[in-house]
Amino acid sequence: MYQYDGFDQEFVRQRSAQxxxxxxxxxxxxxxxxxxxPLRLMNGVYLELHxxxxxxxxxxxxxxxxxxxRLAMIGRKWDRGYGHFTTRQNIQxxxxxxxxxxxxxxxxAEVEMHAIQTSGACxxxxxxxxxxxxxxxxxxxxxxxxxxxxxxSSLHPEFTFLPRKFKVSITGSSEDRAAxxxxxxxxxxxxxxxxxxxxxxxxxxxxxRTPMLAQTIRDFLPKSEILPYLEAIMRVYNQFGRRDNKxxxxxxxxxxETGIEKLxxxxxxxxxxxxxxxxxxxxxxxxxxxxxxxxxxxxxxxDQEALLNQQAQQNxxxxxxxxxxxxxxxxxxxxxxxxxLKPIGGIPGDISSDQMDYVADLSERYGFxxxxxxxxxxxxxxxxRQDQLFDLYQDLVSQGLATANAGLIxxxxxxxxxxxxxxxxxxxxxxxxxxxxxFEDITSQQNIGPLKIKISxxxxxxxxxxxxxxxxxxxxxxGEEHYQLSLGGHAGFEASIGKIVGPSFKEHQxxxxxxxxxxxxxxxxxxxxxFLDTYRRLGDTPFKEALYAAA
Amino acid sequence: MAKKKEGPxxxxxxxxxxxxxxxxxxxxxxxxxxxxxxxxxxxKDLETLMVEAKNSVEKQEVxxxxxxxxxxxxxxxxxxxxxxxxxxxxxxxxxxxxxxxSFAALESHPTHLPE
Ligand code: SF4
Numbered sequence: 001m002y003q004y005d006g007f008d009q010e011f012v013r014q015r016s017a018q019x020x021x022x023x024x025x026x027x028x029x030x031x032x033x034x035x036x037x038p039l040r041l042m043n044g045v046y047l048e049l050h051x052x053x054x055x056x057x058x059x060x061x062x063x064x065x066x067x068x069x070r071l072a073m074i075g076r077k078w079d080r081g082y083g084h085f086t087t088r089q090n091i092q093x094x095x096x097x098x099x100x101x102x103x104x105x106x107x108x109a110e111v112e113m114h115a116i117q118t119s120g121a122c123x124x125x126x127x128x129x130x131x132x133x134x135x136x137x138x139x140x141x142x143x144x145x146x147x148x149x150x151x152x153s154s155l156h157p158e159f160t161f162l163p164r165k166f167k168v169s170i171t172g173s174s175e176d177r178a179a180x181x182x183x184x185x186x187x188x189x190x191x192x193x194x195x196x197x198x199x200x201x202x203x204x205x206x207x208x209r210t211p212m213l214a215q216t217i218r219d220f221l222p223k224s225e226i227l228p229y230l231e232a233i234m235r236v237y238n239q240f241g242r243r244d245n246k247x248x249x250x251x252x253x254x255x256x257e258t259g260i261e262k263l264x265x266x267x268x269x270x271x272x273x274x275x276x277x278x279x280x281x282x283x284x285x286x287x288x289x290x291x292x293x294x295x296x297x298x299x300x301x302x303d304q305e306a307l308l309n310q311q312a313q314q315n316x317x318x319x320x321x322x323x324x325x326x327x328x329x330x331x332x333x334x335x336x337x338x339x340x341l342k343p344i345g346g347i348p349g350d351i352s353s354d355q356m357d358y359v360a361d362l363s364e365r366y367g368f369x370x371x372x373x374x375x376x377x378x379x380x381x382x383x384x385r386q387d388q389l390f391d392l393y394q395d396l397v398s399q400g401l402a403t404a405n406a407g408l409i410x411x412x413x414x415x416x417x418x419x420x421x422x423x424x425x426x427x428x429x430x431x432x433x434x435x436x437x438x439f440e441d442i443t444s445q446q447n448i449g450p451l452k453i454k455i456s457x458x459x460x461x462x463x464x465x466x467x468x469x470x471x472x473x474x475x476x477x478x479g480e481e482h483y484q485l486s487l488g489g490h491a492g493f494e495a496s497i498g499k500i501v502g503p504s505f506k507e508h509q510x511x512x513x514x515x516x517x518x519x520x521x522x523x524x525x526x527x528x529x530x531f532l533d534t535y536r537r538l539g540d541t542p543f544k545e546a547l548y549a550a551a
Numbered sequence: 552m553a554k555k556k557e558g559p560x561x562x563x564x565x566x567x568x569x570x571x572x573x574x575x576x577x578x579x580x581x582x583x584x585x586x587x588x589x590x591x592x593x594x595k596d597l598e599t600l601m602v603e604a605k606n607s608v609e610k611q612e613v614x615x616x617x618x619x620x621x622x623x624x625x626x627x628x629x630x631x632x633x634x635x636x637x638x639x640x641x642x643x644x645x646x647x648x649x650x651x652x653s654f655a656a657l658e659s660h661p662t663h664l665p666e
Contacts, residue, residue, distance in 0.1 A: 027568070029611045047614070049638050052570035080648070097569040347644060418634060419642035427637070429644050479632065 001064055001370065002147045002292040004112045011155075012109045015116060019043045020102035027099065044115025045101055048422045054093045054101055055118040056108060058373050060128035060146040060170070061089035065360040065369040070111040072356035078104050083356070085341060085349040087413060087464055088167070089127045089373045090118055094420055116154070121162045123153035123234075129171040129178045130374040133293060134336050134382045136328040140189045140197050142172035144290040145226065148281065152227050159234050163241035163249035166234075167206075179375055179491035181205045182467055184251045185233065186214045187226075188493075198222050203233060203263070204255030207461035211497045212252040215260045217267060224286070228278040232271035236263065296368035296383060301333020304386035311390045318393050320442050321404035326389065335386050338406040339379040339396065345437045347429050348414040349377030358399050366392050375464075376413055376452075378406065408445040409453060409518070410436040413464050417457025417474060418481075424457035426474025426481035426507075431455055434511045439518075448518060451531045454489070467491040469532050470514060471498040483510040487517065487543055488535045501540055502548050513547055520546040559621050560597055561588040561628065562604050563635075564613035572638050573613060579603045581613060585628050585639040585652045590621065627653035 004012070019039070026036040040046075044055040056071070063071075071091060075083045078100045079093040086092055096104060108114055117124055126146045133141040149168060153159065159166070169180045172189040180186030186202040199221045205214030221229055233251075240258070242248045255263055312319030327336040339359060342348050351359075363371050363381055366388050372380035384392055396402035405411045412435060415421065417428030432455055439445055454468030458475075465471035471486040482504040489498025505513045518531075520543050525534045535543070562575040563585075573581035574588035582588060591597045597618055604616035620631040629652075630636050640658060641649040649655060 027611060029609075033567075033608070033614045047565055047570050049634075050570075050572060050641065099568055418637055419644050424634075427643060429642075433644065481633065 001062055002059075002143075002289070008112070009109075012112070012114045012116070013106075015043070015114065016102065016105040016109050019105060023098060023102055038120070041119040042116070043101075043105065044118035045096075045098075046119065046422075048094070048420050049418070049424075050420065051095045052098055052101070053420070054096045054104060054115060055086070056091050056093070056113060056115050057118050057125040058089050058091060058113075059150050060126055060132065060143055061130050061373040061375075062132075062143065063371045063373060064111075065363045065371065067111045067113055068356050068360040068363070068371050070107060070113070072353040072360070074104050074107055075353040075356070081354075082350055082352045084347075084416065085351065085373055085377045085379075087375045087377065087415070087462060088125055089130075089375055090125060091373070092416075094416075119165075121164050121166075122160050123156070123162070123166045123168065126150050126153070127167070127169045127178055127183075127375060129173055129176075130372040130380050131177060131327060131336055131382070132172060132372075133295070134329050134331070134334075135173045136330050137174045138172050138330060139174065139191055140172045141290075141293055142170040142187070142189055143293045144286065145172075145187070145189070145199075145223070146170050147289050147292070148227070148286070149230065152230070156234075159238065162234075162238060163243045164246070166237075166251070168230075176492045176495075177374075179464065179467065179495075181214045181493070181495040182207050182211070182464070182491060183214060185230065189223075190220070192220050196222070199226055201229065201233075204252040204260070205495075206250050206252040207464060207466045208250070209247060209459045209461075210252065210256075211461065211466040212256060213495050213497065214252075215255060217260065217264050224280045224283070227281060228275055229267075229271055231278065232267050232274055235270050235274070236266045240266070295331070296370075298331045298334065298383070299385075301331075301385065301387075303332050307387060308389065315390075317397070317402075317404065318390060320446065321393055321402055322389065323446065324404045324408055324442075325406040329383070331383075333386055335384050335389055337381045337384050337389070337392065338374070339381065339401050340403040340406050340411060341378050341401075342405055342411050342436065343400055343403050344405075344410060344440045345433050348412055348432050351379075355399055355401060358395075359401070362392065362395060376411065378411070404442050405445060407450050407452075408442075409439045409448050409451045410445060411452070412436060413452070413454040413468070415456050415463035417455070417463075421457060423460060424474065425459070425476045426457055426483065428455040428457040428463055428472070428474050431472060431474070431483065431507075431510055435514055438511050438515060448522065449530045451518070452490075453514070464491065465489070466497050467495060468498060469535070470517060472510065472514075475504060477504065481507045483507065483513075485510070485513055485517070485547075487540055488532065490532055499540055501544055516546050517543050559590045559592055559623055560618045561585070561590055561621055562597075562600050562616055562618055563588075563638075564604060564607070564616035567611055567614055574639075575600060575604055575607075575616070579607060581607065584650060585621075585630070585654070586626055588621075588628055590623055590628065625653075629654035629657065 025031045046053040169183040170187040182205045201218040202214035325338045367383040412432040414432035418424035454464040455472040456463035456465040467489040473484040484504040486498030576582040
């Protein structure tokens with residue numbers, strides 16, 4: 001993992017000391033709320049429905065066991081004993097007192113963490129594939145590049161007052177698990193015909209009220225040119241991005257209004273101009289960063305399929321868990337394990353401090369002390385020996401962390417919605433809980449197959465409903481919560497924006513409506529088709545008919 | 552929130568120190584429990600009350616005061632909008648964190664969704 005150098009450490013400490021002083025001045029009245037608000041937002045502090053909220057960045061979703069234990073401690077000491085993982089690989093604490101937040105930030109700084117750039121019109125936490133460095137299908141580990149981009153974008157003086165927030169996501173695999181096409185910039189490491197590895201650069205993706213998929217602005221960019229190229233995009237955006245209307249200020253609108261061709265020529269021109277003064281990344285620096293991400297000391301092991309099959313036969317629960325929550329590892333004899341934070345009827349993404357401590361211990365006992373956070377609000381243990389999977393599984397069962405639903409219908413993304421969020425128009429968590437209970441049985445979930453339900457409590461779409469196979473958006477209609485259903489969305493290289501299927505449903509109807517959609521799929525699917533395939537083959541007509549025919 | 556021109560209203564805000572929702576009560580004391588809020592019935596009375604709330608803002612006690620419509624019956628004050636009910640009570644999904652205003656008994660939280 002990357003470790004702070006003296007500069008990083010000093011910078012984070014200074015920032016925390018500054019904020020301590022700002023909080024003191026706010027409480028004494030030396031700063032008004034109007035003066036203080038932008039300062040607190042720059043440090044990840046929001047004011048929500050019931051309390052302040054502190055959002056902590058987890059750069060590219062990588063945590064050490066020590067960091068996770070610190071998050072557990074912070075949750076216990078200054079919050080209410082739990083935290084919530086978000087779709088941006090951040091963790092949120094829901095109940096901090098303003099006067100305690102400087103202590104929380106100091107405590108985070110001690111383990112090289114902070115809340116800087118988790119809010120405001122700046123480049124936000126860079127997110128990445130949660131299986132980086134261990135995925136079987138990986139072309140190149142994106143984490144060093146994510147770190148290089150993190151360093152470049154941290155407090156970049158030119159880009160601290162962008163027209164709007166700006167999100168970058170990166171993958172290095174043949175499958176996109178980081179939803180890069182719904183980011184302002186999506187980066188995919190790929191190999192060209194000559195066998196060289198470079199970036200496909202995509203721009204202008206985003207969700208919110210105008211969902212758009214990122215388009216390719218550069219098909220193949222040599223890796224060493226990544227920073228000047230990103231800088232060129234940012235400059236063009238900074239110059240031409242709209243500032244007159246908050247809802248039209250994201251780069252997706254610029255791409256849409258300018259057209260990708262024109263934008264490409266603007267960016268390329270800027271790039272040419274700036275290359276003269278911008279030195280490519282020296283290989284020595286790239287190597288220095290890459291050295292933080294070298295493989296841990298794996299043992300030379302063989303794959304253990306026979307053993308795992310035998311264990312799976314003896315223990316159905318383990319078999320189901322293995323099938324859903326284990327992913328292939330590039331190192332023989334090892335596995336990547338997803339720890340579902342979606343227990344049946346639970347709150348998606350929530351984890352207690354005790355569970356955090358427990359997972360941190362497991363990562364030390366079974367792995368190399370590393371944990372990943374996914375944008376789907378789960379955790380990952382990246383390096384587990386296959387012959388220890390059964391022991392790990394039993395430990396997870398003891399803490400309620402072994403739900404065998406990764407990628408299945410009850411592995412629901414849900415934003416906090418109106419139970420916490422001041423911007424919400426409806427609740428989203430209770431809908432996720434009710435759906436999870438409705439589809440509780442793991443055998444039927446496996447029969448339904450991969451299916452992603454994503455729920456947002458307002459049009460800001462933090463719950464990624466636009467790219468849910470089944471997307472649910474909570475709205476207010478005449479003083480009541482209503483839920484709009486969209487179908488056919490998908491995050492991934494073959495991304496699509498879901499299509500609203502018809503009039504919205506009331507709170508007590510939405511679970512039945514989703515079940516109707518699922519049943520329609522089960523009736524119409526051909527062998528091996530997952531929900532998305534069936535939807536893409538048939539369109540929304542059969543679903544519409546099933547949902548609204550009776551009405 | 553649709554603001555009623557007529558009908559009972561109260562003032563709420565966030566306490567500066569911890570961000571918790573509070574309700575303007577008698578003698579400009581901010582209350583955790585909504586039942587203890589002062590109710591006004593006219594725009595004029597609301598304006599007077601809002602002046603007090605803004606003084607409180609100046610004194611660094613609260614932030615973002617606003618008026619909301621309520622229904623009251625005996626001691627019970629119940630916000631008309633579901634957002635305000637969740638705010639006055641606590642997250643609908645975590646009954647263990649709920650405050651206990653009188654209207655809590657009326658809420659079918661966490662939810663009346665079918666299982
Ligand atoms: S989608 Fe809306 S309700 Fe959900 S967290 Fe984002 S802003 Fe809040």
